Amino acid sequence: MLYLVLEIDGECYGLNALSVTEVTPLVELEQIHEGPEFLAGLLNYRGRPVPVLDLRRMIKKKPCEKRYCTRIVIVEYPRTTKTLTLGLMAQKVVRSVRVTQEFSPMELRNAPYLGGAVVERGRILHCLTLEKILSPQQALEVFG
Amino acid sequence: MRVASSNWERKQKESQGYAIKNFLVDRSMSILVLGTLLTVFLLTTATREMTDQIVRDGALRQAQALVQTFQSMAFSSKPSSLQIQNMVSKVEQDLKGEGQGVRLITMPANPFERRDAQGSGPLDDFQRKALRQLNEGKVPSFCGLSEYKGEVSFRYAVLLSGPEESPGVDLLLEVVQPLGSVRADIKRQIYSGAGILLGLGGLGLWFLGAVFGRLKNLRDHRAASESILQEQVQQLLSFVSRAADGDLTSDVPFQGEDSVGMLASGLSVMINQLGELVWQSQLLSRQVVSSLSEFASSALRQESIVLEQSHRSSTLAKAAVTILDSSLSVESTMESMTVVAEYTATIAASGQAGLETMEWTMTQVTQSVERIQQRLTELNDRAGNIGGVVTTITRVADQTNLLSLNASIEAEKAGDYGLGFGVVAEEISRLADQTAVASLDIEEMVNEMQNAVAAGVESMKQLAEDVGMGVLHVQTAADQLTLIMYEVQQMVPKFEEVATEIRSQSLLADDMNETIQDLEGVARSSVDAIRESNHAINELKCLAMLMQGEVERFKVHQ
Amino acid sequence: MTTPGDKNCWRKIGVWGLESPRCELLELHLHCRNCAVFRNAGREQYNREIEIDYLKRRTEELAQPPKQVDKGRKESLMVFEAGARLALPCELFKEVMKSSPIYKVPHFKHPAFLGLVAHNGRLRLCCSLPVILGLDRQRESDFGFMVILEIQGELIVFPVSKLEGIRRYQASAIKPSLTSEREGLFSFSRGLLENNDVHLIDENKVLTSIKGALRPI
Structure with a gap:
């Protein structure tokens, strides 16, 4: 399986390439002042407003820096009956990796989005579970 | 007859004794005459040289006085040529009585023209020499001994400025005093002294001759006289023989009215008179001896003076030679110094030329440095521009990377159909990374280049400063060298001046040396002459003493 | 002494350098472009801070709606x-x-x-x-x-x-x-x-x- 590698402060998080719609470069986002902290803003994605999550903010409690390699991964977030387009902003998205072995299963209460880990080329790659990237409360904050 | 014969024999014997005496008297007379003549001759010769000296001094003084008079006459106001001519003729008239002469030679006023000028008629050696010395202007006047009109003359020359109406003319005034005329005066004096001496000697001789003539007559008469008279005659003979022996003090043994008595009395008178004469002769000869001694001693003094003079003149000659040598050596030193100074000037000139070239080069270097700085700045700007290109490359690499990501995702979605496309996507990703590395490399190279350029600019700035300082130093050095060169160039003519002066001095010393050598020669000949005269005087003294001895032999009443 | 991973190692001991001493990783990768050190160095370039004007341009580009595609064959x-x-x-x-x-x-x-x-x-x-x-x-x-x-x-x-x-x-x-x-x-x-x-x-x-x-x- 091909995983898109999202690096946040040297840590690698893998996202299944099949769940990725597109990777876009970093652009200016429309700020939502009343929104939750982890929401970086709204992206004008080809004429459609897409909420963008700041993964660094969510994981490291620090906003992403504005760099060339900072990219927004457009995904289809599954929500009960339908999928919703969501942007995931990560500090460094420059490579994809093909993972052949199984992820060792992992279940963390504080980080439910981590679906396991695997060692790839000497580095640990965490598997991001897209469905659990937002806690129900967070999902409620974003999508209502 | 026997007696007569014995008497005759005695008479013969006596007459023989008289003959011997006569012979002695004759010889002493001739010696006296010869001695006197010799004395006169030697005195004349000796005095001749001495007189020259005296003449020279006297003539010099006289000539100087004359020239002074002339000068004071001539220069009290600028005279016309007619006035000058009048003055000359007046001076000539004044001098004519003393056997002197004045010559006035017209000369060009310019010393350089004068050098070859013949003036009013051909110049003789003395005039040429005088003119040469006077031309240099080193001596106010020139004097010396020289032949003039076949006579050794003392000559004195001065240069006078010419008459008012012809400014381009100078006058060479020459006073000539022939030594002969002066010498004649002194000679005359000496000759008169010698005449007196000769007269005295002659008188003495005449007396002696008369006495001995009378004695001879008596001897002739005695042969025919009476035997009676023989005793008387014997007595008289003894008296006479005593007198002949020189004792003129004894009285006549008898006196009488007869012929023998009269003879005796006459003889007595004669002996007395002779005694008186001899006494006077003795006195005279003593006087002669003493005066000769005096003369000899004064001659000796003179010899010593002349010797001293000769010594002094030889010392002077040595000094003159030393001066000549030293002036020659100074001259050669000056010449070499001139050469050195000229060489220095040449070197300084070439040094200055070198410095000018260096200065020019330095200026070129400064300009080059400025150009290089400009180029470096341009290079720096270009490098900065490359920075912009690097950004573009980075953007391209980033977009390529993004494209490769999306491509790989699409390929994954396409499943098995997308496998090949996935490989392409991976290649694109690789290319993107290579591009990024290229941009990194370029950036670093640009940074290195910019650093190098900055260092270059800095070192160029330093170089420019150094070169500026260099230019300043070179300019200072060039200025100093110019100054040195100017001074050396100023020095060279001075050296030449000094050299010329020394050359003229050496010429002067040369002339001086010559003159001193002349003087020395004269002194030496004076010494010789004085020695000769001394010798003659001594001989004369000896003769005089001999004569005195002879005369003193006679005993006379005081 | 340059070792793999040092700055510009590919220009010193790699294929763009003198290869003396030759990088030991070249035995494995044959060429520097295959080496992770090289690729990471390239990827580090993407860490550069983005310029605001470029960000704005990209924002505009991304906001453009996709062209309508024909449905025909x-x-x-x-x-x-x-x-x-x-x-x-x-x-x-x-x-x-x-x-x-x-x-x-x-x-x-x-x-x-x-x-x-x-x-x-x-x-x-x-x-x-x-x-x-x-x-x-x-x-x-x-x-x-x-x-x-x-x-x-x-x-x-x-x-x-x-x-x-x-x-x-x-x-x-x-x-x-x-x-x-x-x-x-x-x-x-x-x-x-x-x-x-x-x-x-x-x-x-x-x-x-x-x-x-x-x-x-």
């Missing part, structure tokens, strides 16, 4: 130049490669047959499309690229002077050529594109022509 054609502007369906193209040496076959002379070309370890026939189409002779200086076409299972190499790119055309955009023309280029033309400037070639006719030319006499 489309044909992907490769447009290229070989004596004239020609087009062939994309699926015929097996590969595009740089011009390679052509090995002449002795005692076999036909103007359409140029020789043999090595491709992936196999020798392929190399034919001149302009000659087949009755156009001018091709000059070797015009051999910019070589395209390998698969026509009825046969792989044939054609030198072309220029590749314009892949174009998608609605079927309606292709105008049929005049069938009355039996001579030259038009006899091979399936249709005309872009104001009758580009000929869509019938690949089967080309193959027939080649086979005719190669038939032993």
Whole structure:
């Protein structure tokens, strides 16, 4: 399986390439002042407003820096009956990796989005579970 | 007859004794005459040289006085040529009585023209020499001994400025005093002294001759006289023989009215008179001896003076030679110094030329440095521009990377159909990374280049400063060298001046040396002459003493 | 002493350097571009801070809605130049490669047959499309690229002077050529594109022509 590698402060998080719609470069986002902290803003994605999550903010409690390699991964977030387009902003998205072995299963209460880990080329790659990237409360904050 | 014969024999014997005496008297007379003549001759010769000296001094003084008079006459106001001519003729008239002469030679006023000028008629050696010395202007006047009109003359020359109406003319005034005329005066004096001496000697001789003539007559008469008279005659003979022996003090043994008595009395008178004469002769000869001694001693003094003079003149000659040598050596030193100074000037000139070239080069270097700085700045700007290109490359690499990501995702979605496309996507990703590395490399190279350029600019700035300082130093050095060169160039003519002066001095010393050598020669000949005269005087003294001895032999009443 | 991973190691001990001492990782990767050190160094470049104006430009670009695509049947054609502007369906193209040496076959002379070309370890026939189409002779200086076409299972190499790119055309955009023309280029033309400037070639006719030319006499 091909995983898109999202690096946040040297840590690698893998996202299944099949769940990725597109990777876009970093652009200016429309700020939502009343929104939750982890929401970086709204992206004008080809004429459609897409909420963008700041993964660094969510994981490291620090906003992403504005760099060339900072990219927004457009995904289809599954929500009960339908999928919703969501942007995931990560500090460094420059490579994809093909993972052949199984992820060792992992279940963390504080980080439910981590679906396991695997060692790839000497580095640990965490598997991001897209469905659990937002806690129900967070999902409620974003999508209502 | 026997007696007569014995008497005759005695008479013969006596007459023989008289003959011997006569012979002695004759010889002493001739010696006296010869001695006197010799004395006169030697005195004349000796005095001749001495007189020259005296003449020279006297003539010099006289000539100087004359020239002074002339000068004071001539220069009290600028005279016309007619006035000058009048003055000359007046001076000539004044001098004519003393056997002197004045010559006035017209000369060009310019010393350089004068050098070859013949003036009013051909110049003789003395005039040429005088003119040469006077031309240099080193001596106010020139004097010396020289032949003039076949006579050794003392000559004195001065240069006078010419008459008012012809400014381009100078006058060479020459006073000539022939030594002969002066010498004649002194000679005359000496000759008169010698005449007196000769007269005295002659008188003495005449007396002696008369006495001995009378004695001879008596001897002739005695042969025919009476035997009676023989005793008387014997007595008289003894008296006479005593007198002949020189004792003129004894009285006549008898006196009488007869012929023998009269003879005796006459003889007595004669002996007395002779005694008186001899006494006077003795006195005279003593006087002669003493005066000769005096003369000899004064001659000796003179010899010593002349010797001293000769010594002094030889010392002077040595000094003159030393001066000549030293002036020659100074001259050669000056010449070499001139050469050195000229060489220095040449070197300084070439040094200055070198410095000018260096200065020019330095200026070129400064300009080059400025150009290089400009180029470096341009290079720096270009490098900065490359920075912009690097950004573009980075953007391209980033977009390529993004494209490769999306491509790989699409390929994954396409499943098995997308496998090949996935490989392409991976290649694109690789290319993107290579591009990024290229941009990194370029950036670093640009940074290195910019650093190098900055260092270059800095070192160029330093170089420019150094070169500026260099230019300043070179300019200072060039200025100093110019100054040195100017001074050396100023020095060279001075050296030449000094050299010329020394050359003229050496010429002067040369002339001086010559003159001193002349003087020395004269002194030496004076010494010789004085020695000769001394010798003659001594001989004369000896003769005089001999004569005195002879005369003193006679005993006379005081 | 430079070790792998040092700054600019590829320019010092790598293939762009003196290789003295040679980087030990080269034994494994053969070339620096295959090395993780090199790639990471490249990827580090993406860490550069983004310029605001560039960010704004990209924002605008991303905000553009996608162009409406036609729903009708489309044909992907490769447009290229070989004596004239020609087009062939994309699926015929097996590969595009740089011009390679052509090995002449002795005692076999036909103007359409140029020789043999090595491709992936196999020798392929190399034919001149302009000659087949009755156009001018091709000059070797015009051999910019070589395209390998698969026509009825046969792989044939054609030198072309220029590749314009892949174009998608609605079927309606292709105008049929005049069938009355039996001579030259038009006899091979399936249709005309872009104001009758580009000929869509019938690949089967080309193959027939080649086979005719190669038939032993």
